[in-house]
Amino acid sequence: MNILAIESSCDETAAAVVRDGRTVLSSVIASQVEEHRLYGGVVPEIASRRHAEAIVPVVSQALKQASMTLNDIDAIAVTYAPGLIGALLVGVNFAKGLSMATGIPLIPTHHLRSHIASNYISNQELKPPFLCLVVSGGHSHIVMVEDYTKMKIIGRTRDDAAGEAFDKAARTMGMPYPGGIMLDKVAEDGDPHAFKLPRPVVHDAPYDFSFSGLKTAVINLIHNTAQKGGEVNKADVCASFRYAVVNCLSANFLKAAEDLNVNRLVIAGGVSANSLLRRTLEEECLRRGWQFFKPDKSLCGDNAAMVGSQGYYEYLSGNTADANLNAFATMSIENIHA
Numbered sequence: 001m002n003i004l005a006i007e008s009s010c011d012e013t014a015a016a017v018v019r020d021g022r023t024v025l026s027s028v029i030a031s032q033v034e035e036h037r038l039y040g041g042v043v044p045e046i047a048s049r050r051h052a053e054a055i056v057p058v059v060s061q062a063l064k065q066a067s068m069t070l071n072d073i074d075a076i077a078v079t080y081a082p083g084l085i086g087a088l089l090v091g092v093n094f095a096k097g098l099s100m101a102t103g104i105p106l107i108p109t110h111h112l113r114s115h116i117a118s119n120y121i122s123n124q125e126l127k128p129p130f131l132c133l134v135v136s137g138g139h140s141h142i143v144m145v146e147d148y149t150k151m152k153i154i155g156r157t158r159d160d161a162a163g164e165a166f167d168k169a170a171r172t173m174g175m176p177y178p179g180g181i182m183l184d185k186v187a188e189d190g191d192p193h194a195f196k197l198p199r200p201v202v203h204d205a206p207y208d209f210s211f212s213g214l215k216t217a218v219i220n221l222i223h224n225t226a227q228k229g230g231e232v233n234k235a236d237v238c239a240s241f242r243y244a245v246v247n248c249l250s251a252n253f254l255k256a257a258e259d260l261n262v263n264r265l266v267i268a269g270g271v272s273a274n275s276l277l278r279r280t281l282e283e284e285c286l287r288r289g290w291q292f293f294k295p296d297k298s299l300c301g302d303n304a305a306m307v308g309s310q311g312y313y314e315y316l317s318g319n320t321a322d323a324n325l326n327a328f329a330t331m332s333i334e335n336i337h338a
Ligand code: KG4
Pocket: 010, 115, 135, 136, 137, 138, 139, 162, 163, 164, 166, 167, 178, 179, 180, 181, 184, 269, 270, 271, 272, 273, 274, 275, 300, 301, 302
């Protein structure tokens, strides 16, 4: 089954053709990041306009790269939640129009479920059930993936998402948006024990995260040093901050796996590209004799290949939509509805 997939939830316009949920025949991503960088973050109005400009060429390119026409496509999967509403609407309306004009079935796809599915492409042998740490710019969840379309949230952030905390800390150090990637690189040359940063815990919710206190602590550290006329060693700050965030993420994730008796662990989302997070979980799982899966770095960020993968499993479970499909800025990964 060939699925044409479309993604426009944030600042990447993407399209892909994916066969049977696992084989990527083409994948095209038009990133707007350079433009949003001027403003230090995504400007929703600009994002919607750029999606409107890019969607036709990006979809055409994806079909061309796969050496296909719409006649070869069996279904159209589109991200309909969660994300920036104006951005999502561009992809959803385009997909609806295409589906109505051609009669090709339409599959609504949840963005975070798609991030998880990036692992089905990178790890062909991976099948549910497993426990997944989904860490992106907008979300930080520990999710029990009982089946391809059956999920239960075990833990979540109470305030900032991990990616958001990385980006804000990086911004304070003058790194361009989205700073998480650069912070990760700079951290490689620093001492993770140079600065003592807090490890916030959420009482009575051992699997939940809280990153806002940690983010404030690192921002204060930088500002206080600057006020005294000094300058912190950036590599050391990056390394200490990254170490603290990864500690919090991996400690709760490993504890949840132990308590739930699950020994197949998976990571997904933009922050799953973080080198220390990947190394730490790889080592911890190896030590325990557990399985550990991660997406290729090229599939960690927003793309449409992952949408084509999850879309396949949504289709198999009977999740299709008609011309009434709408977009939603928020939606739980557990209870999706079209
Ligand atoms: O999943 P994603 O591409 O978009 C959302 O759905 O939010 O995640 C983007 C987030 C950004 O906050 C970015 O800074 C972060 O992922 N990120 C990283 C790394 N690469 C991307 N954070 C830490 N280390 C990285 N290597």
